[in-house]
Structure formats: C-alpha cells, structure tokens
Amino acid sequence: MVNxxxxxxxxxxxxxxxxxxVIGFFSxxxxxxxxxxxxxxxxxxxxxxxxxxxxxxxxxxIAYPGDTILxxxxxxxxxxxxxxxxxxxxxxxxxxxWKIVVPKRRVKKEFVRYISDTIKTQKINPKYAxxxxxxxxxxxxxxxxxxxxxAEGNEVxxxxxxxxxxxxxxxxxxxxEVTVYDNTKGTNFKHAFNKPTRIFIYMIVPxxxxxxxxxxxxxxIFIGRVPQHPKSKRTFKR
Numbered sequence: 573m574v575n576x577x578x579x580x581x582x583x584x585x586x587x588x589x590x591x592x593x594v595i596g597f598f599s600x601x602x603x604x605x606x607x608x609x610x611x612x613x614x615x616x617x618x619x620x621x622x623x624x625x626x627x628x629x630x631x632x633x634i635a636y637p638g639d640t641i642l643x644x645x646x647x648x649x650x651x652x653x654x655x656x657x658x659x660x661x662x663x664x665x666x667x668x669x670w671k672i673v674v675p676k677r678r679v680k681k682e683f684v685r686y687i688s689d690t691i692k693t694q695k696i697n698p699k700y701a702x703x704x705x706x707x708x709x710x711x712x713x714x715x716x717x718x719x720x721x722x723a724e725g726n727e728v729x730x731x732x733x734x735x736x737x738x739x740x741x742x743x744x745x746x747x748x749e750v751t752v753y754d755n756t757k758g759t760n761f762k763h764a765f766n767k768p769t770r771i772f773i774y775m776i777v778p779x780x781x782x783x784x785x786x787x788x789x790x791x792x793i794f795i796g797r798v799p800q801h802p803k804s805k806r807t808f809k810r
Contacts, residue, residue: 611790617660619759624656624796631795635665636788637780643773643793650764653797657753658760659775662789669776670793671754672761674769678748681741764800 611632615621631643647655659670749772753761773793 611792614662614790615660615792616662616790617658617759617792617794619658621658621760621794621796622656622762624798626794626796629795629797631793633791634788635661635775635777635791636786637665637777639775639777641775641777641791641793643775643795644770645773645795646768646770647765647797649767649769650800652800654762654764654800656760656762656794656796656798657773658794659755659773659791660794661775661777661791664787664789665777665791666780667778668791669755669778671751671774673749673751673772673774675747675772676750677745679743679745682744684740684742686737686739760794 611634614632629645633641635641647653657672659668661668752771753763773795775791775793777791
C-alpha cells in the first residue's frame with residue numbers, strides 16, 4: 573500500500589514539474605511577443621514628430637549595444653509626398669547614431685593589364701617592289717625605319733622591328749552609398765525628394781558598458797509622409 577502511494581506521489585510530482593515547465597515556456601513567449609509589440613507603441617523622441625502618417629513605412633524593434641540596424645525603403649517624388657524621418661531609442665541605448673544614405677550607380681574604368689608586343693616587317697624601295705612577295709610588305713609602318721644602299725647607291729629598306737604597346741581597361745559598374753543626412757545635422761529630416769528614390773536608413777548603437785551588453789531596449793525608425801496636394805491632404809498625428 574505504501575508503494576502504491578509513493579508511486580502516485582512521484583507521478584503527481586512529475587506532472588507538476590511538466591506543468592511548471594509548460595507554463596513557464598508559454599509565459600516567456602507571451603512576454604517576448606508583448607515586448608516586441610510594445611515597441612511599436614513607444615515613442616522616445618523628445619521632439620514633436622508633426623502631422624505625418626507614420627503607419628506604413630516605420631519600423632520598430634529591440635536593439636542591443638553594438639547593433640547596426642538597416643532599413644531599406646522607397647520614397648515618392650515631391651509631386652506626391654513630403655517626408656519626415658527620425659530615429660529614436662530608449663535612453664538605455666546611449667549615443668545612438670543614425671544616417672540616411674542614397675545608393676548611386678557609378679561607372680569607372682579599371683586597369684587590367686599592359687600589353688607589349690613586337691612585330692617584324694619589311695619595307696623596300698619601290699624600285700624593287702615587283703621583285704618581292706607583296707604579302708611580306710607593310711607600307712604603313714614608318715617608325716624606326718632602317719635602310720641601307722645597294723651597289724648602285726639606291727636606298728634599300730631592310731627588315732625592321734616595331735614594338736606595339738597597349739593598356740587594357742575594363743568598365744566597372746558599382747553602387748556608392750552617398751550620405752544625405754545624419755543626426756549631427758538635427759533631430760529629424762524633413763524633405764521632399766525630387767523623384768522616386770531608394771533610401772537606406774542606418775541606426776548604429778555603440779558598444780557601451782560590457783556589463784549591459786545583453787540588455788536590449790526598444791527603438792523606433794519613424795518614416796512619416798504627408799501629401800503635397802492641399803485638396804487631397806490628410807494628416808495624421810502620432
């Protein structure tokens with residue numbers, strides 16, 4: 573009887589342990605999900621973001637010391653929208669830097685190799701042209717002529733060597749990232765782009781204190797826009 577009770581106790585204890593593990597696991601998932609969702613509801617900017625619509629292109633999340641966050645997006649031309657871009661993070665993520673770059677396509681010529689060659693040819697006095705195989709005569713090469721006289725005193729051109737040198741280049745296409753704005757110029761970037769443009773937004777979090785290297789916090793990359801035409805103007809305040 574004692575053994576049966578002991579067995580039931582062990583089974584109940586095992587079931588309780590399993591319940592604790594399962595509840596803890598789902599609690600972790602819920603807290604993680606809630607934390608990630610909460611970032612989209614937090615605004616750590618200490619300035620007014622203005623009446624722009626930030627709902628479609630902004631990005632929120634959790635960053636850690638030493639992280640670099642990159643957001644790639646596209647903006648319309650100034651005939652449609654004016655934009656306001658700002659990056660704000662929890663004070664725990666100190667001295668956060670950010671910049672906006674525009675990728676530009678560039679083309680340049682790149683040195684590949686240098687070619688040097690020597691060709692041999694022959695040029696003779698026209699007086700003897702009919703007596704020589706014309707396939708061996710090159711009348712175009714004038715540089716470095718060497719000639720001598722025959723018994724009758726006529727100039728007779730002998731074989732000459734001409735060095736041909738050439739430099740080979742190739743055309744290289746590449747993309748250069750041009751910085752159009754960074755946070756040293758102000759807290760936010762208000763701009764109407766001339767044409768539809770791809771932009772990259774970098775947020776750089778310094779390493780900070782190693783003791784807090786594993787502690788992350790929320791950030792927000794705000795990309796807001798407002799229509800340029802007054803008739804269709806709709807504004808949104810965050």
